[in-house]
Amino acid sequence: MNVTIRLFAQFRERFGPVHELALPEGERLAEVLHELAGQTPDGVAALFAPNGRLLDYVIVMQGAARIEHDHAATLELRDGDTIAVFPPVAGG
């Protein structure tokens, strides 16, 4: 299946703006983000706490729906998903 990961602001600078991933069926959101983060020095620590949970200030969306951090560990991605990862917003 194909999944797009989009990153914004500090996370875009660290990990790049877009990653188009071809993944096996059943991949879970947190695993995919962990693997992506691990490709960059200190990347895992930028998104995840030592216990493996996403840090509080990391916002993750699947389409237009925000994903609860506890849900990210078990959420299976679907073909065509767009996942967005960004810090708290500061517009206006």
Place this chain on the structure above:
Amino acid sequence: MEPYIGIQSGDVEIEALVRAAKVPGTGAVVVFDGVVRDDGIDRMDLETYESVARELMAEIARKGIARFNLLSVAIVHRIGALDVGENIMIVVVSAGHRKEAFEGAVAMIDELKANVPIWKKEHLRGGGTVWVEGNAEALPWGPGSSG
């Protein structure tokens, strides 16, 4: 009336938005012009998650129209590199009376600032850059709306 939503790099034609806001029944037009403040910076860069930002701006505007009985709402947010003094976000609201127009504008601006996925990176006058910190608690897609 459907709100007008804009996300653009160029400046905003505020007078045109004010003219368009004067629909039949209008007794008050409120204009908010948020500008880049000189907090020891030369400029700032703004970026957005545009598809989600547009959707959310429209939702905030529609809620504002319904809640405050507004006649029209236009929201335009700029992105890209902006110098000190440039317009960042323009909100133009019309209503039958000033109270609804002012209160509606304030409520929508607060929600826009807290919720719309837009980020600012400041270029400090002495060199270096810093991302403006946002509020993690204020987002609309809270844990209860996880999908």
